Amino acid sequence: MVVPQGSLGSWEVRSIVGNMFPLLIVLCVIVLWAGITLEEAEEMLEQYGILAIMVPTMVDMGGNLGAILSSRLSTRLHLGTTEFDPRDRELWANVGAVLALAATIFTALAFGAYLLGGLIGSTLPLSTLLLISLVSGMSVAVIAVLFSFATTYASYRLGVDPDDTTIPIVTNVVDVFGMVIFIGVSALVLGF
Template sequence: MMVDERNTDGFFIRNKSVFVMGLISLIIAAIADLVAGLFLKSMEEYIILIPGMMIMIYSAIGMRGNIFGAMGSRLGTSMHMGTFKMSFKKNSVLRSNIEAAVVLTLSLSAIMGVIGWAVIELFFERTIEPLSFIFISLVGGILAGAIVIVFNIIIAREGYKRDWDVDNITAPLIAAAGDIATVPMIYLATWMVLNTDRIFIDITCILLLVLTVFITVALLKRKVKRKRKMDEAKRIVKQSMPVLTICIFFEIAAGMIVESGTSAVVKYGVLLVLLPAFLNEGNALSGMLTSRLSSMLHIGTMESRKYPNGPAYENFLIIYILATVTFLFIGTAAYIVQPSGLGYGTLMAIVLIAGLLTTTVINFLSYYVAVSAVKFDLDPDDHCIPITSSIMDMVGTAILVTIITMMI
């Protein structure tokens, strides 16, 4: 018995940093996401009026997390390896990541707008003009992306200055910043489409598409002066673009699941408020775990194996504990800020059952994605977070909507 107690004490002491910093960042993220949920509640009219708005909102939220969560993971790894400097000089780690994030935000917002519009045309009876939908995606993406880039830089600066392990805080805080920035910016872009002359919207959309192509091509054709010197921004874009484009389909699938359950979600306002927080916490937990596993694989503190080993299972337990606390907090806070006809017991049952099922998938998916990236000689920071986040957005949404359908 004494051995077990010592092992338990050792587990919490050994992981004090992740429990303290991780839990604080998750709670801060949850509060921010509940604010985003309240903002989403205020968008009910647009959600009902504009076809595919739930697809757009959740795809945009997921894409923001994919781009900037991966950026945060790369910066965290560079800090672990001692290559990070708080510098905006050409070819510095920070500037390269900013350049790549700008190009990926522009190009993927355009791609998401096109694919999203096509999905709405194919699978839903309602319709919307393609340039209008692409405009919402591009303008919302650019404005939200600008906010999240600044936030990412602040986290990197503070983490570097204070010697934090940013793997424990980047994923939840960046995901929350993405949520709280994306929903209002999508709202603003949608308002512009509904209240601005159609010609202006079409011309602006076309100009933004031309600008996106120009900036993307310019970066991909950029050459370095010194031989054997790698252009990090170019590498990030080339390696990230294919996987992030594939991830768009997972994000759109998540949006379609939410869109199909819109009537039930809108009926109980607490569920509409809860949705961004629930999905972001799943996204944040997967991002946190993936960042930790990626860094461990990079620096050699965990081996790539067919089955999870001790360090992996220890991290799984950490995520279960963090998930239980944060999902309890989310459900209770959502019930307080948005009372509805749904009872507290029912709401908490929905949140905890869906949350713990989602966490189980997160643990094993994050491990095997990280290990597979190493096996195929890919950078886990570029591929793991986008893949796990996108799949978890779809899986987490499906689990939550299924539990809601079964219990109300």
């Protein structure tokens, strides 16, 4: 399915605010879940301070990966070059690039946390940090890919400009899942 140019959404302030305001209210409530999860993990994060240092990067990078893919998909929709077809090699190349970027970023996060942990005296073995970072990070990257495709496609089908909806939805939802997954994987690996 090739999308004709100019068929998505409206540039009117009323239309954008009308679409986004209710969505942002729902997203605010969803993001509260991440805060509650973080509060529940306070004991583990106090014992392993290096994990607390990893949290912002883990959460931020997951949302950024989703934003990258969502932006690319939205641009292709506006250009009329996207087909949501599993045989579309360019779509798979974008997915592969996001996953490769995730593997690189989350490996670097583990190494950076290990080095920083040595400086501040909050160490965990590098293998443990790699396991936590890569399992959490790659899980979040897969969720980012799924939500990017689902949100872009749903926005298109509903006649809403994906530029207005995809990045707020994907970044917020992936941030929440990033927090929950990171805390869950950390607790599982460390036996909490």
